[in-house]
Amino acid sequence: MKIIGRKSSSNVQKVLWCCAELGIEYEREDAGREFGVVDTDAFFQINPNRRVPVLIDGDFILWESNAIVRMLSAKHGHGSFFPEDLQVRANADRWMDWQLATLGPGFTAMFHGLVRDKPENRNMDAINKSIVATQANLEILNSYLADTAFIAGDELTMGDIPIGIYAYRWYAFDDLERKPLPNLERWYASLQDRPAFREFVMVGLG
Numbered sequence: 001m002k003i004i005g006r007k008s009s010s011n012v013q014k015v016l017w018c019c020a021e022l023g024i025e026y027e028r029e030d031a032g033r034e035f036g037v038v039d040t041d042a043f044f045q046i047n048p049n050r051r052v053p054v055l056i057d058g059d060f061i062l063w064e065s066n067a068i069v070r071m072l073s074a075k076h077g078h079g080s081f082f083p084e085d086l087q088v089r090a091n092a093d094r095w096m097d098w099q100l101a102t103l104g105p106g107f108t109a110m111f112h113g114l115v116r117d118k119p120e121n122r123n124m125d126a127i128n129k130s131i132v133a134t135q136a137n138l139e140i141l142n143s144y145l146a147d148t149a150f151i152a153g154d155e156l157t158m159g160d161i162p163i164g165i166y167a168y169r170w171y172a173f174d175d176l177e178r179k180p181l182p183n184l185e186r187w188y189a190s191l192q193d194r195p196a197f198r199e200f201v202m203v204g205l206g
C-alpha cells in the first residue's frame, strides 16, 4: 500500500496518524507544495483534484483523506477505530463530516493568514472572523466532550483523527487569545500522550 503526499499536510497527517495507531505498514511518496508532482499528468490520472493524500492499494485508488481514514479503520480497526455499534460509528462519522463541512472551512483564513501570508499581506478582518468562528465551533465540541473521554465514546476512534489535527493547529499558535474549553483541553492533552500523535501531527505549522 502506498500513500502519496507530503508529511506537512494536515490531510496527509490524518492518514499517517491513523496508520500509526493501527500498526498499518505502507510506503510513502512526497507530493504537493515544494515537492510538486501534483501538477503532472501522471498525478492527474490518480487524482484530478491535484490534491494529497492519495492512497494506492494495488489497482485501487482513493483520494479524500476522511474516506481513506474510514477505509483503513474498517479494514484494520473493525470494532475499535471503526466502531461495531452503529450509533457509536455514526457519531464518529458525524464529527469527521463536521470537520470537513464546518470546522475546516471556518479555520482556513486564520491558518493561511497567520502561517502562510507575510505580515504586510494579512487580511486581518478575515483572520479575526476565522478565529471567532473557530472558537465558536470548538465550544460546540467542548460541550459534547463533557461526558466522554474521546469524540465518539471512551475509546479513540476514527472520529478523533480529523479534529485532532485541528486541535494541534489551534493550540500551536502562541499568541492567540483563546477562551478556556476545559473538556476539549482534557481531550487534547490525552492525544498529546500518544506517541503516534506526537510523531505525525505535532510537527509544526507547515
Ligand SMILES: N[C@@H](CCC(=O)N[C@@H](CS)C(=O)NCC(=O)O)C(=O)O
Residues within 6 Å of the ligand: 009, 010, 011, 012, 031, 032, 033, 038, 050, 051, 052, 053, 063, 064, 065, 066
Ligand atoms: N478534501 C481533501 C482536501 C485535500 C487538500 O486540500 N490537500 C492539500 C494539502 S492539506 C493539498 O493537496 N494542497 C496542494 C499541495 O499540497 O500542493 C482531503 O481531505 O483529502
